[in-house]
Amino acid sequence: xxxxxxxxxxxxxxxxxxxxxxxxxxxxxxxxxxxxxxxxxxxxxxxxxxxxxxxxxxxxxxxxxxxxxxxxxxxxxxxxxxxxxxxxxxxxxxxxxxxxxxxxxxxxxxxxxxxxxxxxxxxxxxxxxxxxxxxxxxxxxxxxxxxxxxxxxxxxxxxxxxxxxxxxxxxxxxxxxxxxxxxxxxxxxxxxxxxxxxxxxxxxxxxxxxxxxxxxxxxxxxxxxxxxxxxxxxxxxxxxxxxxxxxxxxxxxxxxxxxxxxxxxxxxxxxxxxxxxxxxxxxxxxxxxxxxxxxxxxxxxxxxxxxxxxxxxxxxxxxxxxxxxxxxxxxxxxxxxxxxxxxxxxxxxxxxxxxxxxxxxxxxxxxxxxxxxxxxxxxxxxxxxxxxxxxxxxxxxxxxxxxxxxxxxxxxxxxxxxxxxxxxxxxxxxxxxxxxxxxxxxxxxxxxxxxxxxxxxxxxxxxxxxxxxxxxxxxxxxxx
Amino acid sequence: xxxxxxxxxxxxxxxxxxxxxxxxxxxxxxxxxxxxxxxxxxxxxxxxxxxxxxxxxxxxxxxxxxxxxxxxxxxxxxxxxxxxxxxxxxxxxxxxxxxxxxxxxxxxxxxxxxxxxxxxxxxxxxxxxxxxxxxxxxxxxxxxxxxxxxxxxxxxxxxxxxxxxxxxxxxxxxxxxxxxxxxxxxxxxxxxxxxxxxxxxxxxxxxxxxxxxxxxxxxxxxxxxxxxxxxxxxxxxxxxxxxxxxxxxxxxxxxxxxxxxxxxxxxxxxxxxxxxxxxxxxxxxxxxxxxxxxxxxxxxxxxxxxxxxxxxxxxxxxxxxxxxxxxxxxxxxxxxxxxxxxxxxxxxxxxxxxxxxxxxxxxxxxxxxxxxxxxxxxxxxxxxxxxxxxxxxxxxxxxxxxxxxxxxxxxxxxxxxxxxxxxxxxxxxxxxxxxxxxxxxxxxxxxxxxx
Numbered sequence: 001x002x003x004x005x006x007x008x009x010x011x012x013x014x015x016x017x018x019x020x021x022x023x024x025x026x027x028x029x030x031x032x033x034x035x036x037x038x039x040x041x042x043x044x045x046x047x048x049x050x051x052x053x054x055x056x057x058x059x060x061x062x063x064x065x066x067x068x069x070x071x072x073x074x075x076x077x078x079x080x081x082x083x084x085x086x087x088x089x090x091x092x093x094x095x096x097x098x099x100x101x102x103x104x105x106x107x108x109x110x111x112x113x114x115x116x117x118x119x120x121x122x123x124x125x126x127x128x129x130x131x132x133x134x135x136x137x138x139x140x141x142x143x144x145x146x147x148x149x150x151x152x153x154x155x156x157x158x159x160x161x162x163x164x165x166x167x168x169x170x171x172x173x174x175x176x177x178x179x180x181x182x183x184x185x186x187x188x189x190x191x192x193x194x195x196x197x198x199x200x201x202x203x204x205x206x207x208x209x210x211x212x213x214x215x216x217x218x219x220x221x222x223x224x225x226x227x228x229x230x231x232x233x234x235x236x237x238x239x240x241x242x243x244x245x246x247x248x249x250x251x252x253x254x255x256x257x258x259x260x261x262x263x264x265x266x267x268x269x270x271x272x273x274x275x276x277x278x279x280x281x282x283x284x285x286x287x288x289x290x291x292x293x294x295x296x297x298x299x300x301x302x303x304x305x306x307x308x309x310x311x312x313x314x315x316x317x318x319x320x321x322x323x324x325x326x327x328x329x330x331x332x333x334x335x336x337x338x339x340x341x342x343x344x345x346x347x348x349x350x351x352x353x354x355x356x357x358x359x360x361x362x363x364x365x366x367x368x369x370x371x372x373x374x375x376x377x378x379x380x381x382x383x384x385x386x387x388x389x390x391x392x393x394x395x396x397x398x399x400x401x402x403x404x405x406x407x408x409x410x411x412x413x414x415x416x417x418x419x420x421x422x423x424x425x426x427x428x429x430x431x432x433x434x435x436x437x438x439x440x441x442x443x444x445x446x447x448x449x450x451x452x453x454x455x456x457x458x459x460x461x462x463x464x465x466x467x468x469x470x471x472x473x474x475x476x477x478x479x480x
Numbered sequence: 481x482x483x484x485x486x487x488x489x490x491x492x493x494x495x496x497x498x499x500x501x502x503x504x505x506x507x508x509x510x511x512x513x514x515x516x517x518x519x520x521x522x523x524x525x526x527x528x529x530x531x532x533x534x535x536x537x538x539x540x541x542x543x544x545x546x547x548x549x550x551x552x553x554x555x556x557x558x559x560x561x562x563x564x565x566x567x568x569x570x571x572x573x574x575x576x577x578x579x580x581x582x583x584x585x586x587x588x589x590x591x592x593x594x595x596x597x598x599x600x601x602x603x604x605x606x607x608x609x610x611x612x613x614x615x616x617x618x619x620x621x622x623x624x625x626x627x628x629x630x631x632x633x634x635x636x637x638x639x640x641x642x643x644x645x646x647x648x649x650x651x652x653x654x655x656x657x658x659x660x661x662x663x664x665x666x667x668x669x670x671x672x673x674x675x676x677x678x679x680x681x682x683x684x685x686x687x688x689x690x691x692x693x694x695x696x697x698x699x700x701x702x703x704x705x706x707x708x709x710x711x712x713x714x715x716x717x718x719x720x721x722x723x724x725x726x727x728x729x730x731x732x733x734x735x736x737x738x739x740x741x742x743x744x745x746x747x748x749x750x751x752x753x754x755x756x757x758x759x760x761x762x763x764x765x766x767x768x769x770x771x772x773x774x775x776x777x778x779x780x781x782x783x784x785x786x787x788x789x790x791x792x793x794x795x796x797x798x799x800x801x802x803x804x805x806x807x808x809x810x811x812x813x814x815x816x817x818x819x820x821x822x823x824x825x826x827x828x829x830x831x832x833x834x835x836x837x838x839x840x841x842x843x844x845x846x847x848x849x850x851x852x853x854x855x856x857x858x859x860x861x862x863x864x865x866x867x868x869x870x871x872x873x874x875x876x877x878x879x880x881x882x883x884x885x886x887x888x889x890x891x892x893x894x895x896x897x898x899x900x901x902x903x904x905x906x907x908x909x910x911x912x913x914x915x916x917x918x919x920x921x922x923x924x925x926x927x928x929x930x931x
Binding site: 064157170172174176 | 482500501505506507513520521522523524525526529
């Protein structure tokens with residue numbers, strides 16, 4: 001194992017985090033807030049710890065899948081541990097564990113909060129909270145690959161461990177250019193969203209942090225009532241559209257950039273995604289219409305809620321906990337599906353769901369006609385055994401993590417609905433669930449143990465389990 | 481440069497490694513997903529699974545905007561077809577690996593009519609290298625520059641050699657031969673020598689010289705007073721075929737041992753002057769019967785590395801003058817020197833060198849383009865030949881006034897038929913060919929030698 005490479009890479013990432021913390025630092029200066037000290041101390045600590053790693057330059061740049069997974073897992077944990085410092089040092093979140101929960105929720109683009117009164121927090125801390133969504137959405141390692149000079153020829157292992165989805169495709173031959181293109185697309189889309197929100201009358205600061213939260217499909221809002229607080233139908237529609245845009249595979253935007261816009265609808269995952277979005281919105285609209293008695297309002301609320309859940313963002317414009325049972329159940333099911341692979345969204349991912357569905361249908365056919373040859377095809381290509389077994393084992397690990405988490409949460413005295421949707425909302429990086437953790441609720445009431453379990457779930461969900469699970473596997477740390 | 485490589489076998493993988501390390505955009509096409517995954521994990525390249533002849537697969541790989549397509553699949557015909565398709569899609573240059581002797585006679589037709597810009601034949605190149613080694617058996621390796629006017633030879637300094645302890649600037653005066661040492665491997669380190677460096681026994685030296693001086697130099701080194709006359713080739717594949725043809729023309733006696741009866745018949749038919757033996761070349765009784773111990777040179781060229789190694793070890797034991805081993809996997813090279821096998825030839829490396837020099841030449845800008853390129857000492861040193869087309873920054877001043885990069889040596893200037901070992905007063909002129917060795921980063925143009 002190339003320990004020096006791992007240490008060096010982690011050090012560089014902490015430097016990058018210090019650099020990113022400059023943004024809330026500047027916000028603190030602009031608003032003249034005393035959080036400036038908390039951010040200053042945090043940045044100093046990051047630079048110091050990162051600097052130590054420079055004493056161990058790597059002897060060679062050879063890394064394998066193992067190093068890729070370990071770096072990714074450790075990087076996200078370290079970034080969260082240090083990222084929580086300013087919130088805790090500024091006393092805005094008095095307990096370190098709560099601050100950690102909040103920042104992990106930020107980096108993993110979950111949006112689950114333990115803050116009771118959001119509107120009492122300082123501008124700079126709220127900015128940092130939302131900014132972590134933006135960083136975590138596309139990924140910090142992808143950012144590092146985009147800006148750092150040569151990281152070795154095998155850095156694909158780093159990218160694969162961080163970018164969601166069963167298979168990661170490069171846009172272009174060079175990994176560095178790929179990472180840059182992804183970030184350019186990401187930043188430009190976010191700037192467009194920011195402008196559109198400002199034009200719609202949202203304050204500049206709110207537009208900015210809402211854009212960050214939408215881009216990362218995160219869901220932190222600076223208002224207690226989330227997006228509903230703005231009472232701005234235009235902004236709701238814009239955010240709905242962008243939440244869906246951010247849950248599409250970014251490779252498709254690259255196709256548009258190089259003038260192959262026509263070929264994006266050949267993407268099977270996108271077609272599944274659009275079909276699911278359309279049918280879910282229709283079903284929910286019909287189901288909640290009696291409550292609203294106004295078709296356009298019902299459509300607006302249902303499409304916003306479907307988009308926020310499916311894209312795993314976690315904003316809210318309506319308290320869907322008060323909706324009929326069918327709509328509530330459907331939304332919980334959508335939580336598990338999630339966004340497309342290669343997007344900033346979480347969840348199981350449409351590609352995996354589609355493959356599992358097709359495999360199941362094929363099995364039924366095979367039971368009836370045992371001798372027929374029925375290969376599973378996805379994206380026009382035959383699925384290899386490795387891909388299929390990869391998806392199956394992913395699903396098993398996923399279900400196991402969900403079950404154990406619910407079991408551990410049951411020590412707290414909440415209902416099964418609360419525990420189940422809390423785990424679902426965290427591992428799928430959504431944020432709000434039902435009941436106690438519903439759109440108007442909060443995670444503050446959970447015990448420290450439950451919070452640690454949920455922190456684990458959020459990280460495992462964002463990194464698609466394995467980079468986090470391997471940290472607990474003794475074999476990963478053995479010399480050979 | 482945007483480069484698409486179709487068929488990622490041994491050669492394809494070596495090219496992928498070299499070309500991606502030089503910063504090119506490389507996209508691979510192969511029918512085996514596992515090979516693609518492996519390559520994408522190891523190098524900074526992109527990969528597509530599919531049939532390289534397929535129009536849409538090539539389009540997906542971006543052939544339309546690529547500079548070069550290199551076809552190195554297992555089949556000559558597929559390679560030709562890949563290049564033909566790529567040319568139609570709009571790639572600027574195509575390179576195909578073509579190995580079958582049957583096609584080797586119609587290269588000029590294929591270059592003109594079939595959309596191919598370059599053809600490489602690894603087995604033919606390997607055979608050429610072996611035949612050079614047999615002409616200069618004291619060398620471990622011989623490459624040629626300027627269409628054969630200058631040789632670049634590698635030699636290990638023997639313990640009792642006059643070179644042991646000699647200062648490099650004294651070589652010409654003391655030995656009365658015109659050679660120029662352009663790279664030295666001392667233990668694990670490699671350096672581009674200056675006049676005051678001292679050579680030691682065990683060092684590997686790389687040097688340039690004309691044919692005549694090379695002969696004179698090797699005579700001074702005191703080995704092989706007789707020419708090699710009888711050559712024993714084990715394994716009757718394509719290398720043996722090409723090699724035998726060349727050696728017979730040089731007047732040597734060639735004996736080929738081959739297991740397969742049909743192949744033996746083919747060889748006998750096409751090489752009437754060679755002696756063909758049907759049997760297993762690793763069988764010691766057979767070797768004894770065929771008088772293996774009395775032969776001058778043994779060439780192990782079967783398709784299996786292990787067999788070749790064992791045969792060569794046996795040949796060294798039998799005190800055969802020159803032992804050459806063909807090896808496909810480069811991972812073993814370090815081991816081989818330890819067991820005394822110096823002259824090792826690896827077909828994929830010749831192919832990669834040829835294609836690499838072709839691609840470097842495409843990248844050259846103004847001062848002078850790459851004609852030939854060799855990678856020495858496990859890729860740590862490059863020896864390049866440039867052709868100077870017109871006046872540029874390097875032709876203006878005498879060499880002593882040029883601000884040259886470190887770790888770089890101008891070994892040789894070839895002006896018409898003269899070979900000049902340059903001193904500080906010499907000036908590079910348009911029309912010259914210049915040979916340079918370097919350990920620093922890649923050179924694509926002669927002007928790159930300047931700081």
